[in-house]
Amino acid sequence: MTDSPKTQSASEHGGLAHVMPLPVLLAVFALLMGLTVATVSATWIDLGPWNLGIALGIATVKAALVALYFMHLRYDHPFNALIFLTGLLFLALFLSLTLLDTLEYQPAIRSWLENR
Amino acid sequence: MIDPANGSPEPQHAGSRTAHLAHHFHTPKQQFDAGKLGMWIFLMTEILLFGGLFCAYAVYRANHPEIFFYAEQFLDKWLGAINTGVLITSSLTMAWAVRCAQLSQTRGLVTCLALTLACACGFLGIKYVEYEHKWRDGLLWASKYAPHRVRDSGFSVQDSGFPQERGTQAAEPRTLNPEPSSQKNAGIFFSIYFMMTGLHAIHVLAGMGAITWILVLAAKGRFSSRYFGPVDYVGLYWHLVDMIWIFLFPLLYLIH
Numbered sequence: 001m002t003d004s005p006k007t008q009s010a011s012e013h014g015g016l017a018h019v020m021p022l023p024v025l026l027a028v029f030a031l032l033m034g035l036t037v038a039t040v041s042a043t044w045i046d047l048g049p050w051n052l053g054i055a056l057g058i059a060t061v062k063a064a065l066v067a068l069y070f071m072h073l074r075y076d077h078p079f080n081a082l083i084f085l086t087g088l089l090f091l092a093l094f095l096s097l098t099l100l101d102t103l104e105y106q107p108a109i110r111s112w113l114e115n116r
Numbered sequence: 117m118i119d120p121a122n123g124s125p126e127p128q129h130a131g132s133r134t135a136h137l138a139h140h141f142h143t144p145k146q147q148f149d150a151g152k153l154g155m156w157i158f159l160m161t162e163i164l165l166f167g168g169l170f171c172a173y174a175v176y177r178a179n180h181p182e183i184f185f186y187a188e189q190f191l192d193k194w195l196g197a198i199n200t201g202v203l204i205t206s207s208l209t210m211a212w213a214v215r216c217a218q219l220s221q222t223r224g225l226v227t228c229l230a231l232t233l234a235c236a237c238g239f240l241g242i243k244y245v246e247y248e249h250k251w252r253d254g255l256l257w258a259s260k261y262a263p264h265r266v267r268d269s270g271f272s273v274q275d276s277g278f279p280q281e282r283g284t285q286a287a288e289p290r291t292l293n294p295e296p297s298s299q300k301n302a303g304i305f306f307s308i309y310f311m312m313t314g315l316h317a318i319h320v321l322a323g324m325g326a327i328t329w330i331l332v333l334a335a336k337g338r339f340s341s342r343y344f345g346p347v348d349y350v351g352l353y354w355h356l357v358d359m360i361w362i363f364l365f366p367l368l369y370l371i372h
Binding site for chain 1 (some may be wrong): 145149159160164167183211212215345348351352362365
């Protein structure tokens, strides 16, 4: 616990937690807004099957920015990040195993749609 | 620690410095970290709670993409985008509030929390406009789905003075043509829409309650660089609510 009120950006302040510098907060905010504009603009271009991937990719980058900077995860105790990632891991297992089953039926659905 | 009075041989339990320290913790740092750990575990359960709805979305969209492509046109992309901006702004002010609390800037803390609350009100206000619009048009969940203003082509809902989707887009034929079956079954999309945005809105309401609580305490001058845990925890919750909306927005409003 060092007393260094001047160096708030990298070191601890008051010994409890990392203080996020204002320029970082504002830069993250600007990036999030820019990515929102990007994801809306992306709907004017049709990339077929990539549309969903691009939208989700942009959303993931935005969520990562929120987690790393607004939620301090980058400077936090790594155990908190581990908990967060564990949650995401189980979410991924849940979604992927369910979708694996759902996608099994896609050929049948597609042929039914085409043969009508 | 910036505590000149800290010459005591037992710094763990000495005077004003530990005024906020609950008896079952050794140090303020331990108390803070324990609270944060608990908050992150709670946030993990929240992710899994919403995970069930995201899973329902994924399964229905995989099986019936045509319903999603058809029904998306009834959502106003611009209102969704504005709400995304409002929520991101509220996240900024919340993160700023945490920073103010950490630096013992009480006035800044109160201002930031008030701005966060204002943004939350704005978000719910816009959400209300959207819900009211859908209610009027009968665009409700599957059991109540009765789109009385949708005529044969299904594009007539947009004519009531709202910032609209661009007319050209609405008139374009879709890759998956609107079939009678997608019109009939669009209620499934709206079930998912109302569940996801509704649960999210409930979380916004809960967050507003928590922020109000923090705001009252902040106005009483309870928080300082030595004790700001609750501000940080409420902030984490608020950012998670923002994060979930970041995924809901493209998944519901930007299907194309």
